Amino acid sequence: AKPAYVAPAVAQAHDDIEIIEGIGPKVKQLLNEHAVFSFAQIASMTPAALKDILEKGGDRFRMLPTDTWPKQAALARDGKYFELDTYKKRLYAGIER
Secondary structure, rough: OOOOOOOOOOOOOOOOOHHHHOOOOOHHHHHHOOOOOOOHHHOOOHHHHHHHHHHHHHHHOOOOOOHHHHHHHHHOOOOHHHHHHHHHHEEEEEOOO
């Protein structure tokens, strides 16, 4: 018998999500473990959904503010790196000031 057709896996974009203030190597690893790899994914998520992932990582991640991550990710997704840098200068520990 001929094997059933298997659709090719869709390649997931792997962006340099560490350019988002608040995402370092450990947070990136945690997000990757939850299949979050791209600016587009983060931009489409709510801060609460991001916080849920962080809480699964334990106490060391629980307190990180995620409120600005979707906005930062949307700017990066759209290639607006100048605007992203300008926005990040208004952040302190990931929080708008």
